[in-house]
Amino acid sequence: MKSLEQLLAECEEAAFDLQFKRAKRWKAEDETRVIVGYLPTYIPREIIHAANGIAVGIMGTGDRKQIIKGDAYYQSYICHLPRGIIEMALDTNLEGFDGFLFPAICDCVRNLSGMFKLSNKGKFQRYFDYPQNFSAHIGGKFYIQELEKVLEDIFNVNGVRVTTESLNHSIGLYNTNRQLIEAIYDIREASPWKLSAVETYYLLRAGLGMPVEEHNEILEQVVGYLQNERGEPMDNTRVVVSGSFCEQPPIGLIKSIELAGCYIVDDDFMLGSRFIIGDIDHHTDNPLSALSEAYIHQSTFSSAYYDVGNPKGKRLVALAQRRMADGIIFCAASFCDPALLDRPELQKEADAAGLPHINFQFHENTGQFKIIKEQAGTFSDSIKLWA
Amino acid sequence: MSSHKEAIKENSMIIQKEMLAKQFKDLSMAKELGKKVVYTFVPGNLTELILSFDMLPVYPEINALQSGMRKKSAEYIRDAEKIGFSEDVCTYVKCDIGMMLNGNIGPTGEKIPPPDLLLLSYTGCFTFLKWFENLERLYPGVPVAMLHTPYQEDGVMTEDQINYMVKQMKEEVIPKMEMVSGQKYDHARLSKMMENSAKAEDLLVKILESAKLVPSPIDAYFAGVYYIGPIFTAFRGTQEAVDYYTELWNEVQQRIELGLGPVTPEGEIKEEKFRLVVEGPPNWTNFREFWKIFYDMGAVIVASSYTKVGGVYDLGFRHDPKEPLESLSKYCMGVYTNMNLPQRVEMLENYVKEYKADGFLINSIKSCNSFSAGQLMIMREIEQRASVPVGFIESDLVDPRYFSYSNIKNRLESYFQMLEQRKIILKQEATTI
Ligand code: SF4
Numbered sequence: 138m139k140s141l142e143q144l145l146a147e148c149e150e151a152a153f154d155l156q157f158k159r160a161k162r163w164k165a166e167d168e169t170r171v172i173v174g175y176l177p178t179y180i181p182r183e184i185i186h187a188a189n190g191i192a193v194g195i196m197g198t199g200d201r202k203q204i205i206k207g208d209a210y211y212q213s214y215i216c217h218l219p220r221g222i223i224e225m226a227l228d229t230n231l232e233g234f235d236g237f238l239f240p241a242i243c244d245c246v247r248n249l250s251g252m253f254k255l256s257n258k259g260k261f262q263r264y265f266d267y268p269q270n271f272s273a274h275i276g277g278k279f280y281i282q283e284l285e286k287v288l289e290d291i292f293n294v295n296g297v298r299v300t301t302e303s304l305n306h307s308i309g310l311y312n313t314n315r316q317l318i319e320a321i322y323d324i325r326e327a328s329p330w331k332l333s334a335v336e337t338y339y340l341l342r343a344g345l346g347m348p349v350e351e352h353n354e355i356l357e358q359v360v361g362y363l364q365n366e367r368g369e370p371m372d373n374t375r376v377v378v379s380g381s382f383c384e385q386p387p388i389g390l391i392k393s394i395e396l397a398g399c400y401i402v403d404d405d406f407m408l409g410s411r412f413i414i415g416d417i418d419h420h421t422d423n424p425l426s427a428l429s430e431a432y433i434h435q436s437t438f439s440s441a442y443y444d445v446g447n448p449k450g451k452r453l454v455a456l457a458q459r460r461m462a463d464g465i466i467f468c469a470a471s472f473c474d475p476a477l478l479d480r481p482e483l484q485k486e487a488d489a490a491g492l493p494h495i496n497f498q499f500h501e502n503t504g505q506f507k508i509i510k511e512q513a514g515t516f517s518d519s520i521k522l523w524a
Numbered sequence: 525m526s527s528h529k530e531a532i533k534e535n536s537m538i539i540q541k542e543m544l545a546k547q548f549k550d551l552s553m554a555k556e557l558g559k560k561v562v563y564t565f566v567p568g569n570l571t572e573l574i575l576s577f578d579m580l581p582v583y584p585e586i587n588a589l590q591s592g593m594r595k596k597s598a599e600y601i602r603d604a605e606k607i608g609f610s611e612d613v614c615t616y617v618k619c620d621i622g623m624m625l626n627g628n629i630g631p632t633g634e635k636i637p638p639p640d641l642l643l644l645s646y647t648g649c650f651t652f653l654k655w656f657e658n659l660e661r662l663y664p665g666v667p668v669a670m671l672h673t674p675y676q677e678d679g680v681m682t683e684d685q686i687n688y689m690v691k692q693m694k695e696e697v698i699p700k701m702e703m704v705s706g707q708k709y710d711h712a713r714l715s716k717m718m719e720n721s722a723k724a725e726d727l728l729v730k731i732l733e734s735a736k737l738v739p740s741p742i743d744a745y746f747a748g749v750y751y752i753g754p755i756f757t758a759f760r761g762t763q764e765a766v767d768y769y770t771e772l773w774n775e776v777q778q779r780i781e782l783g784l785g786p787v788t789p790e791g792e793i794k795e796e797k798f799r800l801v802v803e804g805p806p807n808w809t810n811f812r813e814f815w816k817i818f819y820d821m822g823a824v825i826v827a828s829s830y831t832k833v834g835g836v837y838d839l840g841f842r843h844d845p846k847e848p849l850e851s852l853s854k855y856c857m858g859v860y861t862n863m864n865l866p867q868r869v870e871m872l873e874n875y876v877k878e879y880k881a882d883g884f885l886i887n888s889i890k891s892c893n894s895f896s897a898g899q900l901m902i903m904r905e906i907e908q909r910a911s912v913p914v915g916f917i918e919s920d921l922v923d924p925r926y927f928s929y930s931n932i933k934n935r936l937e938s939y940f941q942m943l944e945q946r947k948i949i950l951k952q953e954a955t956t957i
């Protein structure tokens with residue numbers, strides 16, 4: 138059995154493997170297996186799993202790949218994420234991927250789906266439209282049709298038809314995956330020193346490129362280890378980080394916040410893995426309908442989800458209160474319209490709830506963290522001082 | 525720099541000015557007139573439906589562009605940034621919110637009333653969703669009707685998508701309109717309006733397609749934005765719109781007969797030197813100066829994508845009185861920014877060829893991802909497919925901080941030189957063959 142440190146090291150490596158070796162190895166074992174790459178944030182990976190595929194999260198290149206060609210595809214005032222993805226598509230990184238899904242989160246991702254179409258990357262490229270109508274017989278039905286389109290795309294590649302059993306089985310596996318992730322967040326709520334936010338990030342991100350069964354095993358072992366003491370409690374400030382949404386902050390940024398004396402007790406870095414709150418029915422005659430119901434009624438708040446009637450500001454505050462956070466760090470990618478347009482409202486709600494907050498913007502390849510560390514440190518000190 | 529001469533106006537322009545003046549007057553008196561006010565967006569708008577309930581539409585994008593033209597936008601954007609909006613986001617949103625913070629005074633100096641309904645026809649741009657989420661908080665208690673338009677991901681509109689939209693209209697949009705207006709949905713009235721829509725659309729297509737003539741009698745971008753005004757906004761489906769387009773078409777026909785070039789604020793273009801297709805919205809803060817760079821060089825825009833944001837009628841779509849809700853759905857799905865990238869490229873390529881353009885130019889807008897993300901790839905594709913020189917300039921819609929006159933002028937001058945060179949080469953090649 139591997140030690141916790143070994144598991145974390147394995148996850149760190151898997152999380153930033155931009156060649157997606159683990160997924161490609163898995164595919165090579167059986168010719169009906171497919172790899173479907175998807176962009177942030179959320180894709181119901183269950184359907185891909187049930188169709189004998191692996192859904193691989195393409196979260197950008199971060200600061201781990203030099204962008205040479207990608208910059209020629211994007212103006213300076215467009216966020217960084219898509220240029221790294223184009224770089225990977227033009228390079229060898231995405232070779233062996235059978236198809237790509239582009240969730241409806243913003244115009245950049247939407248138009249990127251067209252760029253993949255124009256350059257014929259993969260055997261299919263699909264913009265995955267989320268309904269913004271939340272009635273089961275309208276938006277729910279539309280969502281099922283979107284799921285069916287993806288299943289058809291995969292069928293056209295590998296000839297595999299999903300069944301009620303295979304879908305229920307996959308839903309069950311992802312239920313376990315989310316339960317384990319939430320268990321880790323709950324442990325960190327009670328004892329944040331046991332596992333740093335950076336380590337948690339590695340653990341979650343690694344799951345985007347390996348079979349869910351393997352990820353579940355790792356998470357289970359980690360949860361087991363975390364029942365024991367690890368590390369020392371410190372006099373840190375408890376914060377929630379909000380706004381990361383899609384383009385991922387560099388690890389240096391997360392580290393800087395932690396080094397500045399903050400425990401990150403919740404965050405939305407790996408939003409897609411935690412998008413559905415709670416379990417999805419996996420003993421059902423109609424699993425696609427169960428997935429649709431879950432999207433409609435169990436989605437977390439995010440910049441991609443129309444929130445009139447269920448405002449995300451209030452949900453963020455409730456989360457911060459549940460995690461007993463002392464403050465919120467707003468941290469969104471530069472030029473990210475969806476995340477940045479949410480910010481004023483979120484800040485207003487934080488103010489109304491008396492939750493102090495600060496705000497950073499980043500690029501996935503930001504290299505300088507000194508100022509961020511100083512600001513986070515001052516923020517943390519001021520909270521302690523006035524608490 | 526900007527000309528202070530009074531712009532030369534044609535009759536159709538005067539008619540349009542009067543139409544707008546009346547619209548804003550009505551809006552300022554909405555309460556007295558007992559009219560309810562609906563805020564909505566230009567792409568994928570449901571104007572006929574709104575008007576069929578006797579409600580008055582307001583288009584925050586139009587207010588923002590008008591604020592840009594009236595040099596108010598810098599202040600409005602600053603005020604929105606003061607309350608937490610990032611420098612990086614869509615400036616239309618900030619301009620609109622800033623205008624609201626400053627008393628919501630419209631382009632005619634009259635106050636625009638607050639909304640009774642926010643109709644979020646969420647078409648072709650993700651920012652619309654965020655925009656109205658913000659407005660919903662700024663106008664607490666005002667109902668929001670969401671109409672989600674599926675993207676033309678496969679380059680087609682499916683029956684399922686149309687049904688999805690019609691159902692949303694029947695169960696979400698229309699009931700909210702009935703509740704707000706106190707009137708029942710009137711299918712026959714809506715259908716009748718669509719006869720007018722289709723008539724105006726026929727005329728608009730003739731007007732825009734007149735630019736296929738060499739030389740072109742119109743500028744399909746700078747003047748084009750005026751031509752599309754009534755049909756893209758509050759007047760589609762009305763007799764006034766039909767009258768306006770009839771008058772405009774008569775004027776264009778006269779110009780064709782007389783062999784006249786496009787009308788600019790300083791009179792006709794005397795010699796058409798370059799014919800261009802332009803992708804991307806124009807800049808509004810320095811609109812006249814921007815246009816002048818082109819007409820001073822004899823550059824005429826013969827086709828543009830921006831004049832298709834409120835409907836791509838030249839590709840054949842017409843509002844259909846026989847199935848009004850279905851046709852509104854198809855209309856929403858068909859607007860330019862709701863077309864996928866391969867469709868957009870194909871359309872632009874055809875424009876370059878059919879309108880005999882000498883070049884293809886992109887005006888990339890800093891704060892508009894809906895247009896800008898992917899434009900560099902569009903440019904490469906057009907260059908390869910249509911074999912014309914491509915040009916690229918950058919500005920913003922309403923944030924004057926991002927309009928650099930000298931940069932744009934320099935770039936355009938080099939581009940025009942390139943076009944000139946190419947013309948000489950092509951001429952030489954033609955004579956040697
Ligand atoms: S970072 Fe924001 S703007 Fe960029 S692709 Fe992601 S959601 Fe879109």
Ligand code: SF4
Pocket residue numbers: 585614615616617649650651652891892893894895921
């Ligand atoms: S991003 Fe572009 S299309 Fe969207 S609201 Fe802003 S200006 Fe309009």
